Amino acid sequence: MPIEFRTASTFSDAAGLIAGDRTARLLSGGTLIMRDINEGRLTDGLILRLVDPAYRQINLSGRVELGAGVTMAAILKRRELAYLHAPAQAIGGPAVRNMASIGGNLFAESPYGDFTVALLALDAQVMVMQGFGAPRAVPLEEFLAGRARGGQGLVTAVQFAPPQNAADFRFRKVSRVRPKGLAVLSVAAHLPMSGGRVSGARVAFGAMAPVPMRAKAVERVLEGKALDAAAITAARAAAAEGIRPVTDAIASEWYRREVLPVHLARLLSGQD
Template sequence: MSISVKTFPSANEAAQALSADRTARFLGGGTLIMRAVNEGDQSFSTIIRANDPVFTQIQPQGDRIVIGAGLTMSQILASRELEFLHAAARVVGGPAIRNMATVGGNLFAAHPYGDLATFLLAVDANVSVAGGSGGRETPLAEFLRDRDREPRPVVLSVTVTRPQHGALRFKKVSRVKPKGISMMTIAANLPQQSGRVTGARIAYGSMGPVPMRIAAVEQALEGKSLDEAGIAQAVGAATAGLEPPTDAIASSWYRREVAPVHLKRLLLERQGI
């Protein structure tokens, strides 16, 4: 089957074209979509691109920062403004993948991918899409829950509030170093006041169909200190209500067994990002 490629000057035009054609897919960096083309995926026959500069903006707005969906992992790594995202951008594939892989594409990457998306959940990212919703921002957790619904949106950017210095921790557990895929990814945002955690955010990747926040762990950390006694309840809740997937990397059982160990190690790390 032949594939037609349509390029638009603006994100809104691309969004219109995408919503009008169920056989169309938007092209980010193409690391997944072009692989699908090469593998003979018949589920789409049109690729839509946009040259809109909005996709590659990095726009500080007070304590918030707007991050264009077309920025690649390498561009993130080259940006001082986005230094707090470096730990996550650095673990996405190898150098060739990072030169192409975009922020927007990572939000749609199926299990076991989505390392950056996991990190973005922990910094309360909101997603802006082109077209109808008039600049409305959707919390990333909500966006991920609905992401596979048709018609698909074109993501313009994600906006995050700058995290407290040293509050972030991130760990990608994989079996092949340095660029294996994730057995489990954990991102933690642990702001503290007077030595007590306030407003904890904990997100897991590869532990469900999409990256997700782990409310039971977040609640168990509230008001606690980050020591063995303070985190015990949170570690006990590490997999509460979760049904991790079984795949070629690990079984569901194994993921459940090791998740509390990795969470505990991360929470007890002395130095954050």
């Protein structure tokens, strides 16, 4: 069966079509799907274009809600989202950022998906709509764990609580070609402080597993500690726990393991 393109005017229409056809894929920015079509990896199935205006809305009242169709370029235009500018800037060049969407990035294979690493450190939830039901909130970590199985429904948006202090959120991407090369690794950390100590640490790695992952061992050693040299040393020692880095054309598994503690320490200490 050849590729079929259809347009859905509402979330309900798109979710219904996806529920009825497991081959259906949503065309958001197209930076992933069109590459697969052009390179011959995707040759049949249903491709949906969603034109519901809510798909590209940004809501900053209370919890942040970003429609799955919001582009990296749109993030960069909002001063209120300055803490997300670094991960948005890490996605390709200007032409790619004008098309690449938040929802699409959730499905990007390693070593892509840098923006998703940032969302994981922000404890984001993915709003998923199945059939004609209302969207439900799925923790991003759970969504990523089930991504390979498929059948999760239509991603409509992501939600998260913004950092109370923008300086508590940090992001670092390491690549061989700057500014738009593929990631050797990426690291994001949300480290709220209370009384001079970390309270509620969230740290995430990219290119250290098949999907972006929580660095739970690092979170444990940082929790309740002052972010000083001793805590950073402990975080370095814990960095490799649970990781499964890939070997690809960008870097070997060995190299990623070796440089991860170095760049984690630089991120935690505020070095450029």
